[in-house]
Amino acid sequence: MPLPVLRIEKLCKSFGNTAVITDVSFDVIPSEVIVVIGSSGTGKSTMLQCINLLLRPTSGRIFLEEKEITAPGVNQDNVRRQMGMVFQEFNLFNHLTVLGNVTIGMVKVSGIPAKQAKEKALQELERVGMAEHCEKYPAQLSGGQKQRVGIARALGMDPKVMLFDEPTSALDPELTGEVLAVMQKLAAEGMTMIIVSHEMGFAREVADRVIFMENGTIEEQGIPDQIFSTPRSERTRKFLSVIRPGKSV
Amino acid sequence: MQAFYTMLQFLLPGLGVTISVTAIALCMGCCIGALMAVMRVYGGLVAKAIAVCYSMVVRAVPVVVLIFILFFVISEFVDLSPFMSGAIALGFASGAYQTEIFRGALLSIPQGQMVAARGIGMSRAKAIRCIILPQAFRVAIPSLINEVSLVLKDSSLVFVIGVPELMRRAQYASASTMEPLLAFGTAAFFYIMMTLFVSKLLEAVEKRFAISF
Ligand SMILES: Nc1ncnc2c1ncn2[C@@H]1O[C@H](COP(=O)(O)OP(=O)(O)O)[C@@H](O)[C@H]1O
Ligand SMILES: [Mg+2]
Numbered sequence: 001m002p003l004p005v006l007r008i009e010k011l012c013k014s015f016g017n018t019a020v021i022t023d024v025s026f027d028v029i030p031s032e033v034i035v036v037i038g039s040s041g042t043g044k045s046t047m048l049q050c051i052n053l054l055l056r057p058t059s060g061r062i063f064l065e066e067k068e069i070t071a072p073g074v075n076q077d078n079v080r081r082q083m084g085m086v087f088q089e090f091n092l093f094n095h096l097t098v099l100g101n102v103t104i105g106m107v108k109v110s111g112i113p114a115k116q117a118k119e120k121a122l123q124e125l126e127r128v129g130m131a132e133h134c135e136k137y138p139a140q141l142s143g144g145q146k147q148r149v150g151i152a153r154a155l156g157m158d159p160k161v162m163l164f165d166e167p168t169s170a171l172d173p174e175l176t177g178e179v180l181a182v183m184q185k186l187a188a189e190g191m192t193m194i195i196v197s198h199e200m201g202f203a204r205e206v207a208d209r210v211i212f213m214e215n216g217t218i219e220e221q222g223i224p225d226q227i228f229s230t231p232r233s234e235r236t237r238k239f240l241s242v243i244r245p246g247k248s249v
Numbered sequence: 250m251q252a253f254y255t256m257l258q259f260l261l262p263g264l265g266v267t268i269s270v271t272a273i274a275l276c277m278g279c280c281i282g283a284l285m286a287v288m289r290v291y292g293g294l295v296a297k298a299i300a301v302c303y304s305m306v307v308r309a310v311p312v313v314v315l316i317f318i319l320f321f322v323i324s325e326f327v328d329l330s331p332f333m334s335g336a337i338a339l340g341f342a343s344g345a346y347q348t349e350i351f352r353g354a355l356l357s358i359p360q361g362q363m364v365a366a367r368g369i370g371m372s373r374a375k376a377i378r379c380i381i382l383p384q385a386f387r388v389a390i391p392s393l394i395n396e397v398s399l400v401l402k403d404s405s406l407v408f409v410i411g412v413p414e415l416m417r418r419a420q421y422a423s424a425s426t427m428e429p430l431l432a433f434g435t436a437a438f439f440y441i442m443m444t445l446f447v448s449k450l451l452e453a454v455e456k457r458f459a460i461s462f
Contacts, residue, residue, distance in 0.1 A: 054367060081370025091365035095384045105369035108379050157369055 002029050003066060005161050005192050006051070011060035013043070013050050013216075020046045021216045024060075028161065031190040035203040035224075038213035039239060044196045047213070048163045051194070052083040065160065081109055084154025088166040090146040092138040098125065098149050099134040102156045110157065117156075124152040128182045144175035148182055155186075162186065164195040200244055204228055212236045256422060256435040263418035264439055270336045270404045270414060275397060277340030282347025286385075287377060289348065290355045300348065307345035313406050315342055320410045335407030343400050350392040354385035387458045394451040398444045405440075415439055 004027040013021040020043045028034060036044050049055040051062060053069065053076045062070045069079045093101050102121035106112040112120070125131040128148040138146055147167055154162060164183065168176040180202050187193060187206050197203060203210055203224055210227040212220045212235075220233045231237045285303055288296035307315070320334040329337070358381055366376035405416035415436050423432035 052368065054364060077367075077370050077372050080368060085365075085368035087361060087365060087368075089361050091359075091361035091368075093362065093365070093380055093384075095380075095387060104379060105371070108375060109370040153365075153369065 004028055004063070005030050005032075005065060006194075007063040007066075008051065009061040009063070011047070011050060011062065012058045013046055013055060014058045019216060021050065021057075024213075024216075024218055026211065026218065026221070028192060028194065031192055032208050033187045033192075033206055034194045034209050034211060035207040036194065036196045036211045036213055037198065037200070037203065037239070037243075038219075039242075042213045043216040044213055045165050046216075048085070048165050048194065048196060052080050052085055052163060054080070054085070077109075081105075081157055082160050084151075084157060084159035084162040086147070086150050086154055086162065086164045086167050088169050090138075090143070090150045090170070092146055092149055092153070094138050096137075097134065098130060098136050098138070098141070101138070101149055102153050105153065105157050121152070121156055124155045125149070127155065127185075128152045129178075142175060143171045144178045147171065147179045151179075151182055151186075161192040161194065164193065164197070166196050166198065168197065168199060198243060200228070200240075212239065214239070252428070252431060253435060256431055259422055260415060260418050260432075260435055260439060263413060263415040263436075264443075266332070266412060266414040267401070267404050267416075267439075268443070270332065270339065270407055270412065271397075271401050273336040274339035274343050274400050274404065277337065278343030278347045278396075278400070279393075281340070281344030282349075282351050283382065285344065285348040286351030286355055287382070289352050291373070291377060304345045304348045307341055312339065312342045312403055313409060315339075316407060316410060331407070331410045331412045335404075335410060335412050339400060339403055339407070342403070343396060346396060346399075347393075350389050350396065351385060353392070354389040355381065357388050358384050390451065390455045390458065394448055394455070397447050397451065401443055401447065402440065 006028040008027070009025050011021055011024040012019065024047060026034075036047070038044055046055060050057045057070060060070070061068055064079065064082060068074070069076075093104065096104060099118065099121055102124055103114070103117040106117040106120060107114055122131055122134065125134055128151050130145060130148050130152060133141065133145060138149070141149065151162075151167075167183070168179050171179065176199065180199060183193070183195065184202070184206050195207075207224045209221060210224050211218055212227065212231075212233070214235050220227065220231060220236045227236065228240065231240060285300040289300040289304075292300065315338040316335055319329065319338040320331060323329060324334055362380055362384065363376055366380040367373070371379065404414060407414060408417040408420065411417065419432045419436035423429040426432065
């Protein structure tokens, strides 16, 4: 059993008196692809944001490569740099070109010289098939292209793990394919990823493990075949029948 | 026509002073405005309170009063020429208005920009500097054009402490030639030309830096 890249231990998060995440624990091993599913409002985004400390967990511990990142005195900016985050709404920097979006983190955060950063950024853009658009501004791109740039921006920081929060939910159906293809390629290259998604076909094909979340906690997890064909929990069954109407479970 | 030309020549040095006073005031106001707006939007309780007070007090006090305070009170303690007193007073005044301009611009930047900046490991301060402010500046351009022409006109107020800008020279010319219409008309002509020039220039800047979302 290889050492986990990420270990989440009894993670809890409340906003005021409302508990949104309760007692979530799981390990992520190198190159593992985890797809998190669950209905809207169950705390999937909150969990991802706690994992890279965009939100401060109320309690629980998180380890990145054996180092506890929730310990007091840890440089949180440095933690975030080591985890790539991809957002549903892309959140590209509107005033920067595609190339600028990818280089700014390398230059301003990692301190890589501009020329080197540009070369590396072009490589990352090549990886997502966006190198030829490097001079364009976000407003000139389609949704699928924006998201691929969002992925390249995260890759540019050499993350130890990539977190995706519904990367295709804001896209027109005909544009989801190009983004899913990029993610599938990353998976094949051995990138460690946690992906919140409603793309069940993608989950079935690419995930090593599927986690079903309900009411801020892990209701069931397992390999895709098991979750999709023989779910143990009644709630999982119910969720799957709603999200994939017509397909018998 | 000859008289108008002579008057133009007489007022011309004042034009330079007017432009310098305006430029200093705008730059100072821009720094103060950007800083105060950031304090207001992203600062803690104390920073917020300071920014709110500054904006409220300075906007409540007439610019002429600010000019007199700097010239008669502050220049007792620090060595300030009338020119600098006037420019700095206008800068403080413009700073308060630019605070409001930048505050609105900062608030218009989508929340996701900050989240994404933090997501690649930027500190809050770095995110504000590298991601939020550059976008806010672009959003603020139309209001800043307006502010430039307002400060340009307000700069005429420094004539009260004897700064030889356009208005002061026009007043002098009016008294010595007994032709107020010619003197102030020519001054007005200069102000109109400057305002036209500024709005054309900044329109070009706006086109160049426009971002769409
Ligand atoms: N900043 C916040 N303050 C208060 N409640 C929040 C906040 N963020 C999320 N929530 C609540 O937490 C719950 C889970 O939200 P979220 O993590 O976005 O769910 P999901 O991503 O699974 O749809 C929701 O009920 C939401 O209203
Ligand atoms: Mg969500």
